[in-house]
Amino acid sequence: MAETQVRIKWQSLKAFMKELFLRLGMSPEDAEIEAEVLIWANLRGVDSHGALLLPWYVDNLTTGVMNPKPDIKIEKETPATILIEADRSLGAPVTVFAMKRVMEKAKKVGVGWGIIRNVTHQGAIGYYSLMAAQAGMAGLTFTCNPPNMAPYGAKAPGVHNSPIAISVPAKRHRALLLDMATSVVAAGKISLAVDKKVPIPQGWALDKDGNPTTDPRQAVILLPFGGAKGSGLAMMFECLSGVMSGNPLLSPSLLGTDAAAAKPSEPKPRPGHASRHIQNSVVAAINIGTFTDVESYKEHIDNLIDGIKALPKAEGVSEIFVPGEPEWRTYDERSKNGIPLPDGTVQNLRRVADRVKINLPEGL
Amino acid sequence: MAETQVRIKWQSLKAFMKELFLRLGMSPEDAEIEAEVLIWANLRGVDSHGALLLPWYVDNLTTGVMNPKPDIKIEKETPATILIEADRSLGAPVTVFAMKRVMEKAKKVGVGWGIIRNVTHQGAIGYYSLMAAQAGMAGLTFTCNPPNMAPYGAKAPGVHNSPIAISVPAKRHRALLLDMATSVVAAGKISLAVDKKVPIPQGWALDKDGNPTTDPRQAVILLPFGGAKGSGLAMMFECLSGVMSGNPLLSPSLLGTDAAAAKPSEPKPRPGHASRHIQNSVVAAINIGTFTDVESYKEHIDNLIDGIKALPKAEGVSEIFVPGEPEWRTYDERSKNGIPLPDGTVQNLRRVADRVKINLPEGL
Secondary structure, three states: OOOOEEEEOHHHHHHHHHHHHHHOOOOHHHHHHHHHHHHHHHHOOOHHHOHHHHHHHHHHHHOOOOEOOOOOEEEEEOOOEEEEEOOOEOHHHHHHHHHHHHHHHHHHHOEEEEEEEEEOOOOOOHHHHHHHHHOOEEEEEEEEOOOOEOOOOEOOOOEOOOEEEEEEOOOOOOOEEEEEEOEOOOHHHHHHHHHHOOOOOOOOEEOOOOOEOOOOOOOOEEOEOOOHHHHHHHHHHHHHOOOOOOOOOOHHHHOOOOOOEOOOOOOOOOOOOOEOOOEEEEEEEEEHHHOOOHHHHHHHHHHHHHHHHOOOEOOOOOOOOOOOHHHHHHHHHHHHHOEEEEHHHHHHHHHHHHHHOOOOOOOO | OOOOEEEEOHHHHHHHHHHHHHHOOOOHHHHHHHHHHHHHHHHOOOHHHOHHHHHHHHHHHHOOOOEOOOOOEEEEEOOOEEEEEOOOEOHHHHHHHHHHHHHHHHHHHOEEEEEEEEEOOOOOOHHHHHHHHHOOEEEEEEEEOOOOEOOOOEOOOOEOOOEEEEEEOOOOOOOEEEEEEOEOOOHHHHHHHHHHOOOOOOOOEEOOOOOEOOOOOOOOEEOEOOOHHHHHHHHHHHHHOOOOOOOOOOHHHHOOOOOOEOOOOOOOOOOOOOEOOOEEEEEEEEEHHHOOOHHHHHHHHHHHHHHHHOOOEOOOOOOOOOOOHHHHHHHHHHHHHOEEEEHHHHHHHHHHHHHHOOOOOOOO
């Protein structure tokens, strides 16, 4: 099944995204940041967190599930910590704000640790951790949503496949950027198998009754990576984000006390979820200069990268990659040659352009 | 192969450990803490980190690889961070000290983040994270040593199977305590297979030439859990501990600039390691009260535990456990009935007692 793909300049696609968010009521500053985080995902090849999301964002922003004009409040603050109520903001503006604040704290007292409560989709969270690395710090971001993954030993959802992103700066090399979910695979890979009409491997997911399945259309419950380990990490991420913010998202769903079930008038929850989209998130920055010389640090990271890449390769492996490296290559290639958009995504962009009455991006 | 096992009261075994450390030159305070952390591991059933280690500790303490009288220094300090030079201390005294300091910081500014440089074996690191949970905080500990695990795509060691421990308090339930290595299995499980003369599953480890092996005697290179994910986490833990402390442990080994190779007079490095035992470690505490009400927090954690445990079980599973729960059960059972010691461990205890001229524990 050959698929038509057009290439579109990132500047043109980003301008389209920004215009869309403006029409949906976001401020120019917020629309700019949201478009920036989405286009960054597309540039890095993480297309599941890029333009693909626009129709879903439009649905959520027009029904009020995502709030285009949130009343973002700093609820609690100490020299090293901050608790931010996001008022159902789209993720990028509030998370960029939060990361800037924890970086200021790290500059002053060595580390900054923030929790964002009641935020919606944050896009590719690696973006926020990278902000810290680009400022010569270490950055850490993780999130938790309502259950979509079976804890180890269970056959029903109980934890979320919470992602974590950690980034540190290098000197000759690009920043290291680990950005991973705690499931065997991200939900996007299952959607891709649906689109491609191919089965998924055993061990990726369960069907709605908790039975193992290789049919991607039946696969609605994710499985944790590394069994008890991925499951345990996911559970602890909720303890450090949702529960710590006073807004737990797993236990209300587990105990049937969830007041946030999606209303019939709202967009259908995503597979595996019962409630409207919601998440809590931790963002943290560690000031490297508090501990060691930043330039030496970056050189050591270069050495580490060089050393890992020079190791003898396992059979069938043509190159050893460090965290974030494959995505940096895609970033460079797409920055130059444009972002390839599958036919389905182009159709969706046409639909949203028509719906909110804006021009299609140049080149479409 | 039926193995004789005696049960010994934990108080008696702990007193023996303390006496041993005193004879090896540690201060009474340090000997007490070291014995406490070791006996804690035995009580929890983590026998690989308990009395089993004593002969190895004796070898390292008598050759100066581990320093019984370290000159522990606070090298750098800010309101939220601390860098501690451990001077090759045994792990427990300096890590307990570090965790107390970061908890004080968390009490004052919301979070405390410490790095311990140049420490030796820290035992079961869950102990330190649990200290924070017992004080109504969240605790985080992770470490990195020289390479013993193949990064994803490589067939030679490049990262360490760095463990991480996260703990948070509950109310009716025991504290949640995730304590896991970033390898598929801890090295101890491979040693156990050697002892039992049984093969190990494919995917646990490689032989010295980087070939997959099921022979535990050939298995010297660990493999990361979850492929690129466990491998990436392990690499980032070095970036946040060793490299951040100015004492990188992976890159010198990878680039052949490691000045710490074990001398012939020193104890043989452990399988997969080229250098004498050394590690760096992060300990952090997050003050829950900075973000939310601590009592409500603990109740939410109880709810989360109840909810997870009540989920429908996967086939063949008799009970769903939350992180740390199986070990708490063992802890209660062994606190009451004593610690079972395999015959091999008893022989080793006799040998070290004879060597340092102390009495065997009561009951042996």
